[in-house]
Amino acid sequence: ETGVxxxxxxxxxxxxxxKSLKCEQHLGHNAMYWYKQSAKKPLELMFVxxxxxxxxxxxxxxxxxxECPNSSHLFLHLHTLQPExxxxxxxxxxxxxxxxxxxxxxxPGTRLLVL
Amino acid sequence: DxxxxxxxxxxxxxxxxxxxxxxxxxxxxxxxFLWYKKYPAEGPTFLISISSIKDKNEDGxxxxxxxxxxxxxxxxxVPSQPGDSAVYFCATKDGGSQGNLIFGKGTKLSVKP
Numbered sequence: 001e002t003g004v005x006x007x008x009x010x011x012x013x014x015x016x017x018x019k020s021l022k023c024e025q026h027l028g029h030n031a032m033y034w035y036k037q038s039a040k041k042p043l044e045l046m047f048v049x050x051x052x053x054x055x056x057x058x059x060x061x062x063x064x065x066x067e068c069p070n071s072s073h074l075f076l077h078l079h080t081l082q083p084e085x086x087x088x089x090x091x092x093x094x095x096x097x098x099x100x101x102x103x104x105x106x107x108p109g110t111r112l113l114v115l
Numbered sequence: 116d117x118x119x120x121x122x123x124x125x126x127x128x129x130x131x132x133x134x135x136x137x138x139x140x141x142x143x144x145x146x147x148f149l150w151y152k153k154y155p156a157e158g159p160t161f162l163i164s165i166s167s168i169k170d171k172n173e174d175g176x177x178x179x180x181x182x183x184x185x186x187x188x189x190x191x192x193v194p195s196q197p198g199d200s201a202v203y204f205c206a207t208k209d210g211g212s213q214g215n216l217i218f219g220k221g222t223k224l225s226v227k228p
Contacts, residue, residue: 004158042117043159043204043218056215090158101147101166104216106158 003027004107006091012113013081021076021110023091031097032074033104034066035090043090049074050097081114088112118142121205121219128226134192136222138205143186145207149216150179150190153202162203163190195226 004025013019025032034046048056049068063085065077074091088111092104120139128134138148146167151159165172165179165188172179178191192199205219 006158009156040220042119042220043216045215048215092158101164103149103161103164105161106151108156108158 004091004093004105006089006107006110008110009108010111010113012115013078014115015081015083017081018077018079020078021089021091021112023074023076023107025072025074025091025093025105025107027093027095027105029093029095029105030071031094031102032068032071033092033094034074034076035092035106037088037090037109039087047076048097055097078112081112083114086112086114116141117219118145119205119207119217119219121203121222123222124220125223125225128195128224130197130226130228131194134190134195134199134224134226136190136192136203136205136224138188138190138219140186140188140207143183147208148179148181148188149206150177151204151206151218153204153221159204192224195224197226197228200224200226 007022031050035043037043046060047066052068063080067075088109090109091107094102094104118141149164150162152162153159163174163177163179165181170181181188202221202223204221206216
């Protein structure tokens with residue numbers, strides 16, 4: 001596989017469920033990101049990891065819990081979500097988080113529906 | 116308040132004609148801009164970028180123009196092709212947060228045969 005992959009591609013969950021989103025990058029990058037895209041809103045950065053260390057947490061509710069076990073894998077653990085959390089969740093990676101001219105490469109996203 | 120604005124949610128263009136997608140930003144300190152393209156059921160893919168030391172960058176059919184005094188950039192696609200139909204996002208780097216990207220809401224381009 002090449003690029004950035006995400007699983008599952010679609011997820012339906014109840015408000016009391018616990019689920020996890022998985023992202024894997026095959027580009028040898030050092031930085032990984034979680035974004036949320038809600039309908040008619042810009043992509044919103046949620047978390048940034050650089051060399052497996054969380055460097056940004058943009059006031060995201062604690063019901064979203066990221067995990068980065070190594071530089072190739074990133075997880076987003078979900079628990080007790082709300083219907084308004086339904087959105088497209090995108091993972092991205094870049095060579096270096098601090099690079100001024102870094103390009104981020106995105107996965108296909110997980111379409112989440114919370115009932 | 117949005118720092119990157121794409122005021123046209125959609126644009127329809129005839130095949131072979133020019134597509135012009137616009138983007139405005141609020142902070143004159145932003146100095147690097149990117150355009151991403153997104154097809155349905157796929158993640159955004161990087162298209163072209165421009166640094167503030169330039170006012171134009173060209174890559175094949177795609178050209179990005181930057182007007183720093185107006186805090187405005189535009190993406191020109193010439194000639195437009197039906198395969199260009201997608202959502203186009205303008206983005207800039209947030210200098211205060213190092214590598215973080217700030218995105219616009221996107222413009223949906225439809226190129227009709």
